[in-house]
Amino acid sequence: MDYLEIISQGIDQWNDWREEHPKAKPDLSHAALHNAYLFQGNFCKATLTGADLRGACLIGADLRGAQLQGANLKGAYLGEAKLQGADLTGAILSEANLSSSNLQDAVLVDVQAFKTDFSKAWLTGACLEGWQLNPMTQLIGIQCQYVYLRYGDKRRCPPMREFQPGEFTRLFQVANIAERPQKIDRDATLPPLRLTGRSPIAQLPQSGASASEPSPDTPQEREKPTPAPTHISRRETLWLWLGLGIPAVLLVLTGVYGWRAISEQTAQDSVTEPPPQASSNIPETTPVAIASLALVDSIPAESLELWTATLSSNEPLLVSSSNDEIYLWNLDTKQITQVLFEHTDIVRDLALSPSETLLVSASGDATVKIWEFSTGELLQTLSEPEEPIWTVAISPDERTLVSGSYDGQIHIWDVKTGRLQNSLEAHEGPVWSIIISPDGRTLYSAGGDEVIKVWNLQTAEQLQTLNGHEGAVRAIALSPDGRTLASGGWDNTIKLWDLPSGELRTTLTGHTDRIASIAIDAGGQTLASGSLDQTIKLWDLSTGELRQTLTDHSDWILSVEFSETGYTLVSSSRDGTLKIWQ
Numbered sequence: 001m002d003y004l005e006i007i008s009q010g011i012d013q014w015n016d017w018r019e020e021h022p023k024a025k026p027d028l029s030h031a032a033l034h035n036a037y038l039f040q041g042n043f044c045k046a047t048l049t050g051a052d053l054r055g056a057c058l059i060g061a062d063l064r065g066a067q068l069q070g071a072n073l074k075g076a077y078l079g080e081a082k083l084q085g086a087d088l089t090g091a092i093l094s095e096a097n098l099s100s101s102n103l104q105d106a107v108l109v110d111v112q113a114f115k116t117d118f119s120k121a122w123l124t125g126a127c128l129e130g131w132q133l134n135p136m137t138q139l140i141g142i143q144c145q146y147v148y149l150r151y152g153d154k155r156r157c158p159p160m161r162e163f164q165p166g167e168f169t170r171l172f173q174v175a176n177i178a179e180r181p182q183k184i185d186r187d188a189t190l191p192p193l194r195l196t197g198r199s200p201i202a203q204l205p206q207s208g209a210s211a212s213e214p215s216p217d218t219p220q221e222r223e224k225p226t227p228a229p230t231h232i233s234r235r236e237t238l239w240l241w242l243g244l245g246i247p248a249v250l251l252v253l254t255g256v257y258g259w260r261a262i263s264e265q266t267a268q269d270s271v272t273e274p275p276p277q278a279s280s281n282i283p284e285t286t287p288v289a290i291a292s293l294a295l296v297d298s299i300p301a302e303s304l305e306l307w308t309a310t311l312s313s314n315e316p317l318l319v320s321s322s323n324d325e326i327y328l329w330n331l332d333t334k335q336i337t338q339v340l341f342e343h344t345d346i347v348r349d350l351a352l353s354p355s356e357t358l359l360v361s362a363s364g365d366a367t368v369k370i371w372e373f374s375t376g377e378l379l380q381t382l383s384e385p386e387e388p389i390w391t392v393a394i395s396p397d398e399r400t401l402v403s404g405s406y407d408g409q410i411h412i413w414d415v416k417t418g419r420l421q422n423s424l425e426a427h428e429g430p431v432w433s434i435i436i437s438p439d440g441r442t443l444y445s446a447g448g449d450e451v452i453k454v455w456n457l458q459t460a461e462q463l464q465t466l467n468g469h470e471g472a473v474r475a476i477a478l479s480p481d482g483r484t485l486a487s488g489g490w491d492n493t494i495k496l497w498d499l500p501s502g503e504l505r506t507t508l509t510g511h512t513d514r515i516a517s518i519a520i521d522a523g524g525q526t527l528a529s530g531s532l533d534q535t536i537k538l539w540d541l542s543t544g545e546l547r548q549t550l551t552d553h554s555d556w557i558l559s560v561e562f563s564e565t566g567y568t569l570v571s572s573s574r575d576g577t578l579k580i581w582q
Contacts, residue, residue: 003028011041018042035397039439044082055355057397059439075355077396079438095355099138099480109151113137115313117564119522123168127151136313138564140523144168292548293538293569293581299334301576308559309572310350312373318570319359320578321347326361328376331580338376342369348390353398358415360401364388368403370415380418382411391433396440400457404431410445412460422460426453432474438482442500446473452487454502464502468495475517479524484541486527488515494529496544506544510537519569521562528569530557536571536581552579 003026007014018024019042026043030050040060047067055075065085075095083098087107094114102122110130120141127148133139145162148154158167301320309320317337318329326340326347345364352359352373359371368382368389387407394401394415401413408427413420429448436443436457443455452473454464471490478485484505485497494508494515513533520527520541527539536550536557555575562569569581 001026004031007033007036007038011038015040015042018044035399037397037440039441055397057440059396077354077438097354107151118142123147139169142168293550295550295552295579296582297331297334297580298552299329299331299578299580301578306558306572306574306576306578307346307348308350309570309578310352310559310561311563311568311570312352312356313564318578319350319352320572321350321361323347324363324365326350326359326371329578340371340376340378342378342381343367345388348388349392351392351394353394354396355398358394358398360392360394362389362392362403366405368392368401368413370401370418382413382418382420390430393434393436393443395436395457396438400436400440402434402436402443402457404434404445406430408447408449410434410443410455412457424455424460426455427451429472432472433476435476435478437478438480442482444476444478444485446476446487448472450489452476452485452497466497466502466504468504468507469493471514474515477518477520477527479520479541480522481524484520484524486518486520486541488518488529490514492531494518494527494539496541508539508544508546510546510549511535516557517559517561519561522564526562528560528562530560530571532556534573536560536569550581553577 006017025045025047027047028051029047030052031048032052033056034052035055036053037057038061039057040062041058042062043066044062045065046063048071049067050070051068051072053071053073053076056073057077058081059077060080061078061082063081063083063086066083067087068091069087069089071088071091073096074092076093076097078096078098078101081098081101083101083103083106085105086103088111089107089109090111092112093116094112095116097117098121099117099119100121103126104122105125107127108131109127110132112132114132114134115136116133117138119138120143123142123144124146125148127150129149129151146156146158147168149157301322307321309318311318318331320327320329323346324341324343326343327336328338328340329335330337340361343361343363343365347361347363349362350359356373358379359373361369361371363369366383366386366388369378370380370382371377372379382401382403387405387409389403389405391404392401399415400421401415403411403413404426405411408425408429408431410424410426410431411420412422412424426445427447427449431445431447433446434443441457442463443457445453445455447453450467450469450471450473452466453462454466455462466485466487469487469489469491473487473489475488476485483499485499486494487497488494492509492511492513492515496505496508497503498505511529511531511533513531515529515531517530518527525541526547527541529537529539531537534551534553534555534557536553537546538548538550539546553571553573553575555573557571557573559572560569567582571579571581573579
């Protein structure tokens with residue numbers, strides 16, 4: 001049976017075949033599924049040993065009991081995936097998104113999880129022997145009662161009881177906070193956290209690679225840990241906690257290294273039973289909205305005429321645009337590290353691909369440019385319309401790029417080939433903002449015609465029109481779970497819409513001038529809005545309550561954006577400053 005042939009026909013055909021053959025256990029060992037669209041695919045008990053699943057969209061996929069030993073899932077999208085009992089021994093999960101996934105009873109022996117997002121994932125009963133983390137691994141809101149630290153050993157951690165709320169995050173995240181360097185070089189590798197001294201198992205060769213020629217994505221090639229410090233190791237600290245039961249060890253670490261981060265995460269963590277299998281795996285508890293932010297840094301850049309700014313996941317690196325140039329900043333030194341010159345008019349919008357391998361820029365010179373983010377090399381220039389381009393977005397699987405222009409058109413491009421796939425007569429006025437849903441299926445566009453339109457990204461079919469603003473809709477943002485759309489308009493209001501119904505939930509008022517930019521934090525609880533009234537406002541997304549007004553800028557706010565952690569906000573203004581808030 002050629003299983004790949006069935007998959008190539010579409011994930012719906014694959015799921016239909018699985019329903020017709022419920023007892024089948026497909027063997028997809030070493031399958032080449034790089035960037036494959038496998039949304040909600042049925043891979044229950046499938047063999048995917050050594051499979052190349054880099055960048056694959058596996059959101060909501062059924063991988064219960066799947067054999068994923070040595071699989072390469074770097075940068076894959078596994079939000080809400082069902083991985084109960086799956087064997088991921090030696091798998092590469094670095095930079096993957098497993099938020100709200102169910103990993104109960106999964107085997108994570110020697111798994112590499114650098115910069116992996118486990119936010120709100122279920123981990124009860126998982127085996128974490130040799131689990132490799134680094135300070136960028138996200139453990140916010142983990143749902144876990146106990147784990148195992150040695151494969152085949154039935155002694156639970158913690159013994160004879162369950163993790164208290166927030167305890168799992170404290171135990172594993174404190175070490176990450178403790179060793180976070182004061183300055184982080186974009187090209188530097190952060191030191192990993194290992195739960196045991198056991199060496200990683202040999203990685204299986206990837207599809208098309210021989211065993212004698214290791215893949216460049218193996219841990220040896222991609223991550224070069226710094227030498228271990230001479231003080232007491234994390235492993236010894238862990239065993240002190242387990243074997244001796246001395247709460248003071250954890251208390252000292254907590255007090256010295258992480259009281260602020262831990263207090264925030266403790267409020268978000270809970271230990272409750274997961275909801276019934278028929279419902280979503282998203283825990284019923286939700287993170288607490290950011291109560292307040294304080295200005296921690298201001299970068300003067302008056303001569304650059306800033307337009308927009310965005311943070312990379314490596315937070316000390318910021319990307320901004322002005323006139324026809326793009327600047328990369330080191331926030332520790334406040335110095336520009338690189339300038340990208342190719343555009344001939346103002347760079348209106350910037351977008352980083354989820355893996356941060358690509359930087360996309362949209363300009364008034366009627367072009368979209370795709371850059372290699374690590375080197376600044378220009379890879380492609382896309383130029384079809386003859387109108388200024390105001391907004392750009394890249395799909396979660398990094399295969400599709402969408403741009404919106406001043407003449408109301410939306411253009412859909414193939415990232416790899418640069419080929420124009422579709423053009424839509426979308427709005428009667430400029431397309432001010434576009435955004436793609438987390439599953440990559442739906443496109444939202446905001447226009448000067450006072451409406452928001454909802455599109456099927458694959459078929460280019462218009463699905464809905466959202467009416468409610470009494471002026472141009474200048475900015476839109478989606479919550480991480482894709483259930484709330486926020487829009488800011490030139491009527492000085494922000495509107496929250498329930499998805500997928502498109503029903504208007506509430507209208508937020510408080511700004512005294514037009515809204516220029518909005519952003520939602522990674523936890524989906526806080527909305528930031530920037531306005532021409534020179535203020536930034538923070539709102540509780542669930543209640544609509546105004547939490548804080550930031551007044552440190554002295555001119556129009558042009559852009560606001562949260563970091564991936566959700567605890568840092570960057571803003572740019574016509575006053576010529578970039579400001580960092582935490």
